[in-house]
Each structure stands twice: as C-alpha cells, then as structure tokens.
Amino acid sequence: MKFAHLAQGLVVAQSTLVLSASALSPPPFARAIRRAADFTFDLFQGPQVQDDAAVEAATDLTYTTGGGIPHPQPYAALRAGDNGPLLLQDFHLIESLAHFDRERIPERVVHARGSGAHGYFQTTTDVAKKYSAADVFQRVGEKTPITVRFSTVGGEKGSADVARDPRGFAIKLRTKKGILDWVFNNTPVFFIRDPAKFPNFIHTQKRNPQTNLKDHDMFWDYLSSNAESLYQVMRLFSDLGTPDGFRHMNGWSGHTYKLVQDDGSWHYVKISAYTDQGVKNHTNAEATKLAGENPDYSTQDLFQAIERGDYPSWTVYFQVLTPKEAETFKWNVLDLTKEWGPEDVPLQEVGKFYLTQNPENHFAEIEQAAFSPSHLVAGFEPSEDPVLQARLFAYPDTHRYRLGVNYQQIPVNCPFNPVANFQRDGAMVVDGNQGARPNYPSTQEPINFSPRPHSDGNHTEWVGGAIRYLSQVTDVDFKWPLIFWNSLSDTDKEHLVENLSGHIGDVKSETIRNRQIDLFTKVDPDFGSRVAAGVAAAIAAA
C-alpha cells in the first residue's frame, strides 16, 4: 500500500484494541459476548478500503456519493420541470455544495504558506546517546520516519514562497517512544525574548487594519522600538532572508533545550540542521522577480527534486553545555536573541535526515500536520527560555482550534506506538476511541506506567516570588549584530544596506526611520551612515 508510511499510526491504534482485549484473562463480559458471536464487525474495514482506494487511478473507479453510492451523472441538478426550482431531494447536489462550503479550515495564524515531504532521520553517531536517554538516539544506523514542513512566516496561505521572511523548518520524528517535534526556523535567533511581544510583533508584520496593506511604518515602528530584534533583522535583510528554495538553507532550534539521561543528569543543548546541498540565496532583485513570475518557486523546487530522485538531506548537530558551563557562558543561555557560536560551543554530529517521499495529498499530509515544541519525548525537555515556554502552550492550543481536539488521530500526526490514556470522545474521533478499555485509572484493568526517566529533584530549583519579565535592551544586545556585520563580505554588506534602504525608504514617518538608523549606527557607525545615505537616496528617487 502506497500510504503504508502514514497509515501505520492508525493501524497500531486499531490493533491495540484487539491485542489488549485478547490479553485479558478472563475477558470482560462485553468483549466475551462480542467474540462468541458468529458475525464480527470490523469498524476499520471502511477506512482501510478508502485508504487503499486513495492510490487507485480515477479510471479504475466508479463515481459515488460520500456514502459510496454510485451516482450516474454529477452535472445533472434535479429541477421541477424545464424552468422550475431545484428539488431538495437531490441529495447528490446538496451534499456536494455543502461539502464544498466547508472546504476551508483556518489557515495557520503564522507560517500559513508552506510545503513539505516525508523521509527519515538516521542516527549516525553515538554522541546524542551520551547526553540523552531519548530512544531515537540509542542505536546508530536506525532510521526514524519523519515529515518535514517548510514555510514562510508572515504571508497568507497563497502568498509568494520566495518572499523576504524567515523560513519555518518543522520536523516530526515518529520515534518508537512517541512523537518528537523539532519546530525550527532557518535562523539561529529570533526577534524577541519576551513572549508577550509575539502577537503584537506579528500584527506589525502583517496587514494594516484599515488599508489591508503591508505597512512599512508599522513594520519598522515595532522593530525600531524593540532593539533586541536587531541581529535577526540584519540576518533577515541580508540575502539569507531570501533563500533559494527550501533545500539550500539550514535550520536551527533557536531555543535551548535540555537533554536528560536516565540518572537525571542533564545538559543544555541547541540543535542545528545544516543543508548537504550547500547554502544558496537569492538576491533581492531575483526574489522580487520570482515573486511575480513564479511565486511557488520553493514549493516547486522541493517537489520536483524529490520526484526526480534527488533527495535533499541535512546533517544534524548538537551544541552542548553543562549547567555549570552555562552559568559562566558569555550570554544568557535562555536568551533567544543570542547565538552560540560554533567556535565557543562545538558542533557535534548526531544524525542526518533525508526527504524521499512527496505527499500524495498536500492537505491530508502537510496542511493537517500539527507540529509543536511541546511534543517532546523522554530524554528531551524544554529549558526555561520564556519564549519556548509560551510556545509549549500556543501550538497545541492552535491545533485544537485549527484541526480539532482529536488532531493527534489524523494520520500525519498519529504516533507509530500505541496511545493508551484516559482521553476519550470529542469531535471527529476517527480511530477506535481506545475501545472498551477503562476511561479512568481502573483497579480492575490497571494500566501500566513507565518509570520516570530521571528524578525530578535533580532539576533546577526556582526561588522567588512572581516577577514581571522585562527584556530591557543593553549593550550586550549590540554584540551579535556587530559580529554579523563584520563577518559579511563587501558584496554581502552592500546587499544588506541596499535591501534595508529600499524597505525603510518606504516608511513615511521620519521619526521611525531615524530611530532605526540610530540602532544601525550604534552597531557600527559605517553601517548606520551607509543605510542613512541609502534611505535618503531611496526617498529622493521615489
């Protein structure tokens, strides 16, 4: 079956029902009766038939209604007489209109534009095993099925995928011990370190409430007043902000996570995925041209590469710090606006992943994918980074809104190991709803619990009352922007200055323009004066 990869999660969920029932001795009453009957009904025969049929050619199938009833002619609305009104009894017409009316689900509030593919992650070294009890890293050479979705951030679902924007880089690993999601971006840092800013920051990158236009005044008003964003802004307006498709860019966790061992010892980690295709970017002129001529460039490039067997791959690295090292590290390790340079914390290879399989159906396999930084397996834990902590809540919250409370039953999100808990019912249960198993911790049919992989006492202890977390900007916030500026070639500097000048030149407010230019001047006076000159020239030319 072509869909075996995706359907495996559902099959496990279904077969568990049968297994758990037959493993009981003596079986509970209801189940004994069910098996004594000479006719047994298989609830999953229908889904199985539909799944098998999904890969058959239309020419091998006969047109039916949603209920499988063959229907002769779809273009034949039933009406009373030659010029009469429609008849409500035309179920086919009603069903087809009603389904069409409900085709759209909410698009992602950010990262709405994206595409993706399936493949596998392979553990290539025993480095990760040294630090983490996560099952996925324990056996060198083992392959774990993955789904990856790449995206832009600010644009709507139909917007150009070559736009200047960070790129999302989300990876779903179906480990033997549950789903592990790495919800990364193609940048090692982010615009904020206080999560309270996120919704407002995003509003300024989207559309003006009155004009419904992208608004450069809003855009720079926010950024110029929140200077911790500087390093990310400079990366975004360099050519790194317009990558050449999705295959030629790196991915980073950005956040610090914790790797935990069975004995409770733990380390801080940042994770990165370096493209094996080499980094390639578009210039602003190329990206602008493509946005007009082929706004689906990145989607097409990924799909076609996999179709011709040119499977893209990335090498995954960990950067690891002990809790002690973190205390004296040059930046706060929980500050998402600061990178850990590889010269300070070496990159250690842990694995590789490959994209080898295009989706058969984009909506089912990519649009419905639900990635969350809170989908973490034993051996992997969140750090106290406030932005990460906020994300742990936000993603499943949006999934329940966008896809429904049972979003984890959708095949692309379904784990490959059995789910056994006390969650039941809710909209759109599409598996066996955990069958006849008790929906509470029963003493009659007790469920098993896994031992904790570590002792809680070994974790950080927090002392103090509630405080307001304010992310004041200090001189330290100008260090990475300067490191970045100094690392650029003359051409890269030219492009950064040009890209900024054109964009800031569209800002109507002189106060906002000057506030942003002052920040660049504080990074490096030469950088600031070059942007000031570029902006003046852009205004004069307008």
Ligand code: HEM
């Ligand atoms: C407070 C900060 C943040 C909040 C509240 C937030 C919230 C969200 C929400 C609500 C979505 C839509 C999810 C969906 O509908 O499935 C999303 C998508 C996404 N976010 Fe964030 N985000 C934050 C910061 C970040 C950061 C720092 C990163 C990367 C390091 C990131 C990476 C992504 C990616 C890759 C997606 C798209 C996932 C997909 O392809 O389905 N976000 N974010």
